Amino acid sequence: MNLQNAVHDLQTLDIQNPGIWPTWVHIAAAVLLAVVLVLVGTWFKLKPMSEELDAAEQQETALFDEFVRKQKKVVALDAYKAQLREMERSFGAMLRQLPSRAEVANLLNDISQTRVASSLEEELFQPQPDVLKDFYAEIPNKIVVTGNYHEMGSFVSGVSALPRIVTIDEVEIRAAGGRAGGRNNLAPLSPDDLRMTAVAKTYRYLDDAELEAVAISKQADQRRARGGR
Numbered sequence: 001m002n003l004q005n006a007v008h009d010l011q012t013l014d015i016q017n018p019g020i021w022p023t024w025v026h027i028a029a030a031v032l033l034a035v036v037l038v039l040v041g042t043w044f045k046l047k048p049m050s051e052e053l054d055a056a057e058q059q060e061t062a063l064f065d066e067f068v069r070k071q072k073k074v075v076a077l078d079a080y081k082a083q084l085r086e087m088e089r090s091f092g093a094m095l096r097q098l099p100s101r102a103e104v105a106n107l108l109n110d111i112s113q114t115r116v117a118s119s120l121e122e123e124l125f126q127p128q129p130d131v132l133k134d135f136y137a138e139i140p141n142k143i144v145v146t147g148n149y150h151e152m153g154s155f156v157s158g159v160s161a162l163p164r165i166v167t168i169d170e171v172e173i174r175a176a177g178g179r180a181g182g183r184n185n186l187a188p189l190s191p192d193d194l195r196m197t198a199v200a201k202t203y204r205y206l207d208d209a210e211l212e213a214v215a216i217s218k219q220a221d222q223r224r225a226r227g228g229r
Contacts, residue, residue, distance in 0.1 A: 098136055098205045099164055107164050107202055108141065114162070118155035120147040123195070132206065132214055141200045146176045148192050164202060171198040 099107050108127070115122060124144035131138040145155070152173070159166050176193040206214065 098203050101204055101207065103164075104139060104202070104204055107162070107166070110162055110164075111141070111159060111166060111200055111202075114158040115143075115145060115155055118147070118158060119151050120145040120155050128199075132210060134214065135211065136203050136205050137210070139202045139204060141202075142197075143200050144195065144197050146193050146195050148190070149194060152194065152196055159200065167201045169199045169201055171196065173197075 112122070112125065122143070122145055124142060126142040128140040128142060131140070145152070147155075156168055159168060173194050173196045175191075176195040
């Protein structure tokens with residue numbers, strides 16, 4: 001069968017009557033049909049596999065990103081631990097600067113001695129009620145002293161140099177005026193003298209009973225807050 005005959009057979013092929021087709025046409029049609037079936041079957045079989053592969057690749061990418069994030073956390077863990085230890089040491093050092101209840105009297109005496117060393121005259125030194133915080137108590141003391149500018153500066157500097165934490169808050173400085181009796185009721189005040197009103201605050205750590213009382217108070221506040229909502 002030459003090419004010309006094959007072309008003639010295809011041109012005269014009766015689609016409605018495949019029984020009379022030449023043998024080679026039957027074979028070619030069967031092969032073509034088989035190829036189409038294989039391609040279609042392969043497509044429908046590979047498509048789900050391709051989708052599964054894409055999903056697996058996406059999951060792999062997500063898992064890898066998560067691994068990188070966790071690896072960074074692991075690498076930084078030692079640094080975090082070191083930072084935590086440093087914070088604990090710093091906190092411990094600060095806590096050691098807080099006196100106990102028994103040491104507060106000595107600390108208040110140190111403040112008074114600092115005032116004396118600064119040549120200030122005391123008009124008032126009035127302890128106020130303690131204010132309980134989370135783990136410490138704030139001990140405010142209202143003070144009124146008189147003296148010149150340099151003496152007051154020396155007093156504040158001396159208080160800041162004490163080994164325990166003491167702060168000077170709510171400071172108000174005015175001209176002292178000619179108070180009758182003057183310093184120690186011996187002489188009138190100098191025109192240069194000033195009167196400083198302030199609150200000297202020191203702090204102490206709470207004992208176990210006070211810590212428990214603070215915890216109970218917090219729990220009560222939380223219950224009231226929940227009840228209010």
